[in-house]
Amino acid sequence: MKRILIVAPAWVGDAIMAQPLYARIKARHPDALIDVLAPAWTRPLHARMAEINDLIDAPFTHGELKLRERWALARQIKARGYHQAIVLPNSLKSALVPFFAGIAKRTGWLGEMRYGLLNDARELDPILLPQMAQRFYALGADAGVPLTEAMPFPVLTINADARDATVRKLGLSLDTPIVAICPGAEYGPAKRWPAVHAAALANRLIAEGQQVWLLGSNKDQEICSEIRQLAPQVLDLAGKTSLAEAIDLMSLASSVVCNDSGLMHVAAALQRPLVAVFGSSSPSFTPPLAIKAKIVTLDLECSPCFARVCPLGHMNCLNQLEADLVYTALNKLKT
Template sequence: MKRILIVAPAWVGDAIMAQPLYARLKQRHPEAEIDVLAPAWTRPLHARMREISSTIDAPFGHGELKLRTRWQLARQLKARGYDQAIVLPNSLKSALVPLLAGIAQRTGWVGEMRYGLLNDIRELDPLQLPQMVQRFYALGDEKTAPRTEPMPYPVLTINAAEREAALSKLGLSSEPPMVAICPGAEYGPAKRWPAEHAAALAQQLLADGYQVWLFGSVKDQEICAEISARCPQVVNLAGKTSLAEAIDLLSLARVAVCNDSGLMHVAAALQRPLVAVYGSSSPGFTPPLAIRAKVVTLDLECSPCFERVCPLGHMDCLNKLTPDRVMKALKELTKD
C-alpha cells in the first residue's frame, strides 16, 4: 500500500484547490493512504475531503523557520513510512520536513531553488498550466505523463447532522431560500466589494423574498457590521461561526455572492451557484471552480494589479462595479 504525505497550503482557497490532486492520486492508487500536513485551523477543510486519511498539524506559523521543531516533526513522520511526499507550497521551508523525514520520493515545483530538497522536481510552464489548481493537479502524475484527461472541480462533502446542529445552535432556518454574501477578503481591501454595494444588493434580495446571511471570520466583522448597519434585516454571522460551521451553512445557499476569497472557493467546492466579484485579482489564475459560476469584473485598464491596496487610490475596479451588475448575474443563475 502506498503512503503519501501532502505538505498542504495554509490559505483556505489554496487548500481547497488541492482537492482535485487528492482525487487524482486516489484514481491512480485506490488503496493509497493520503495524509495532509497543514496548519491546525485547516482541519475542517480536510475533514470534508473523502480522500484524506488523516491530518497532521503543522506547528509553525507563516514564515517561521523553527528548524528544531521541523526536525522533531520529521522524526515522528519518519516512523510512518511514507513512500512519497508532495510539497504544494513553493517555499524552501516547506520542503524541509520531507527531506529530514527521509521520504524517498519528494515531489514539487522548483519554487525557491529547492534542488536537493526535492528529488522529483518539476519545472513549471506557466502557459501550459496557468491556474494554481492545474499546477497542484499535475503533481499527481509522473513528470512525463501527458495531461489529456479533464480535471475535476474541487469537492467538499457535508455531514447533514452537523449542518442541522449548526442551524440549531445559531437559531437559523433554511427557509425562505437563503443567499450567502461573503464580503471579506483576507488579502486586502483591493479585493473587497464596498459595503454600500453589498447592502444595496441585500436590500434587493430581501425584497425578492430571500433571506440574506453574511459569512466571514472575526477579521470580516467590520465590513459585515457596516453592511448590517445599512441593511439591518440581514443575518450577520461574521465571527459567530467556526470554519466548520461556516462551510456547513454555506452548503444551504440558494446562491452565493463572494469576493475572490477563501469562502468563494468553499462555495464553489460545495457546488453552490456562485457570483464571484473580482477587483485587483484575476479569474485567470484563481477562478471559481464550479459549473454554475459567473465572474463579474470591470476589466479596467489598471486591473488586475494584484495589490492589497489600490495603488491609484480610487479602487474603481470595485467602486464602479454596481449592485445591478451583480444582481443581473445572480438572476441568471437562479432563473430556473
C-alpha cells in the same frame, strides 16, 4: 500499499484547490493512503475531503522557519514510512520536513531554489498550466506526463447532523431562500467589494422575499457591520461560527456572492450557485471551479494588479462595480 504525504497550502482557497489532486492520486492508486500536513486551523477543510486518511498539524505559521520544530516533526513523520511527499507550496521552508524525514520521493515545483530538497522537482510551464489548481493536479502524475484529461472540480462533503445542530444553535430559519454574502477577503481591501454595494444588493434580495446571511470570520466583522447599518434586515453571522460551521451553513444557500476569497472556493466546492466578484486579482489564475459560477469583473486597464491595497488610491475595479451587475449575474444562474 502506497503512503503519500501532502504538504498542503495554508490558505483556505489554495487548500480547496488541492482536492482534485487527491482525487487523481486515488484514481491512479485506489489503495493509497493520503495524509496531509497543514496548519491545524485547516482541519475543517481537509476533514471534508473524502480522499484524506489522516491530518497532521504543522506547528508553525506562515513565514516561520523554526528549524528545530521542523526537525522534530520530521522525526515523527519518518516513522510513518511514507513512500512519497508532494509539496504544494513553492517556498523552501515547506520542503524541509519531507527532506529531514528522508522520504524517498519528494515531488514539487522547483520554486525557491529547492534543488536537493526535492528529488522529483518539476519545472513549471505557466502557459500550459495557467491555474493554480491545474498546477497542483499535475503533480499527481509522473514527471513529463502532460495534462490531457479534464481536471475535476473540487468537492467538499457535508455532515448533515452537524449542520442541523448549528442551525438549531443559532436559531436559524430555513423557511425562505437563503443568499449568502461573504464580504471579506483576508488578502486585503483591494479584494473586498465595498459595503455600500453589498448592502444595496442585500436590500434588493430581501425586498424580493429572500433572506441574506453574511458569513465570515472575526476579521470580517467590521465590513459586515457596515453592511448591516445600510441593510438592517441582513443576518450577520460573521465571527459567530467556526470555519466548519460556516462551511455547513453555506451548503444551505440557494446562491452565494463572494469576493475572490477562501469562502468563494468553499462555495464552489459545495456546488452552490455562485457569483464571484474580482477586483485586484485574476480569475484566470484562481477562478471558482464550479459549473454554476459567474465571474463579475470590470476588467479595467489597471487590473489585475494583485495588490493588497490599490496602488492608485481609487480602487475603481470594485468601487465602480455596482450592485446591479451582481444582481444580473445572480439571475442568470437561475436560467
